[in-house]
Amino acid sequence: MTTRAIVVRHGQSSYNIERRVQGRSDVSTLTQKGRDDAFKVGAALSHLNFAAIYSSPLQRAKQTTEVISECLLTSSPVQTADKLMEIDLPLWEGMLSQDVKAKFPEAYHLWKHRPEELMMVVPQAGGGEKKHLPILALYEQARQFWTEVLSRHQGQTILIVGHNGINRALISTALGIAPDRYHSVQQSNCGISVLNFSGGLGDSVQLESLNQTGHLGEVLPSLRPNHQGVRLLLVRHGETEWNRQTKFQGQIDVPLNDNGRSQAQKAAEFLKQIKLDFAVSSPMLRPKETAEIILQYHPNIQLQLQDGLREIGHGLWEGKLESEIEQTFPGELHRWRTVPDEIQMPEGENLQQVRDRSIVTWQQIVSSALEKQLQTGLVVAHDATNKVLLCHVLGLGGKNFWNFRQGNGAVSVIDYPQGLNGLPVLQAMNITTHLGGGVLDKTAAGAL
DSSP states (O other), X not given: OOEEEEEEEXXXXXXXXXXXXXXXXXXXXXXXXXXXXXXXXXXXXXXXXXXXXXXXXXXXXXXXXXXXXXXXXXXXXEEEOGGGOOOOOTTTTTSBHHHHHHHSHHHHHHXXXXXXXXXXXXXXXXXXXXXXXXXXXXXXXXXXXXXXXXXXXXXXXXXXXXXXXXXHHHHHHHHTOOGGGGGGBOOOTTOEEEEEESSSBTBOEEEEEEEEOGGGTOSSOOOOTTOOSEEEEEEEOOOBHHHHHTBOOTTSOOOBOHHHHHHHHXXXXXXXXXXXXXXXXXXXXXXXXXXXXXXXXXXXXXXXXXXXXXXXXXXXXXXXXXXXXXHHXXXXXXXXXXXXGGOBOTTXXXXXXXXXXXXXXXXXXXXXXXXXXXXXXXXXXXXXXXXXXXXXXXXXXXXXXXXXXXXXXXXXXXXXXTOTTSOOEEEEEEEOGGGTOTTSOOSOOXXX
16 A cells, blocks of 8 residues: 655745745745745646645644645645744844845855755753754654554545655655755755655665656746756656567667657657757657657757667566566566566666766766756666666665656756756656646556
């Protein structure tokens, strides 16, 4: 039984506009745009039946939750949860971000580059001081929330409305992303993320999507002001007939089927207004054709082919259905699904080999774009390749391979705001709204 958790950040607040640190202060309230966007979230989620709705007790989140809940079919009352409170930054709350940077330069540098090391020494009312590690405390708070809530809602769908910081911590603790990657997970105001849990915290979990903003009228999450880096739009190829049949393709060059071409066309329409500066694809037929269909609206972009983005070599599994693989290699499919980093495909590759070649290619793409001062690029590859790259972006290893969903024709967005020397930011992942499924991924699972 899968427990689906839909995680939403509150709408735009007065402190967001003023660029003030909010933390746990409860002064900030929703703007009119915040309310309007909350209504759009409610409309996007209106067809879902929620067994429970949880909200932070801070008013900007509670107001967002109230607007959303009015649009829903479910009659579940809103429950406030203190463990959804925003990160506690007592020395900075209410301050303008620029003033924090000026008054606390060393602490601000830590916050931006090594957030897990940030410590605040807070004076106590009765005298003395308390040492506070905001990020580590937040991650422990998130773990406690998941432990309590997941045991309560096995097999149900729940809605969680929180804040930028706590939402990042919820997603990170679910997936095993370390606190030093706190800034690598984006959460936009009224962005929607979807997590699927197989059991409790520590059991297998899948990030179905991250930070969807299409319901707000944004094609992709907006670039930060003064963005000097590169943005990569990572796309999985459209469906093939072997995907539909759940037959392992690997490096057999299977073309798109009609539905796959339709998915590529929808991705092309979705990205039509995005200014692309370059495009790269795996040389295999299915991603190459997907990229070419997308580039029909970007006729001045020449497609580059990179062999390092090729799909995993499944060796003797290629061309076979799961039942045939199980018969010939008993128990190996189960190991592939549970310990993927320990599997050596017979006469094929293992995940480390895929990781090595794909990351070298990825880094070359980023480096070349930065050198040429190109801002936005399209990268079209495969399920396994994309998942390995997403693990790399978030500092995860091969054991986390199955934590990420990649639907046929889906779009993910990765920014390098500080170049290759800074950490990348996963702005959005597995956007499939353009394929007609709403906020949930309705693409067929298929084999790799």
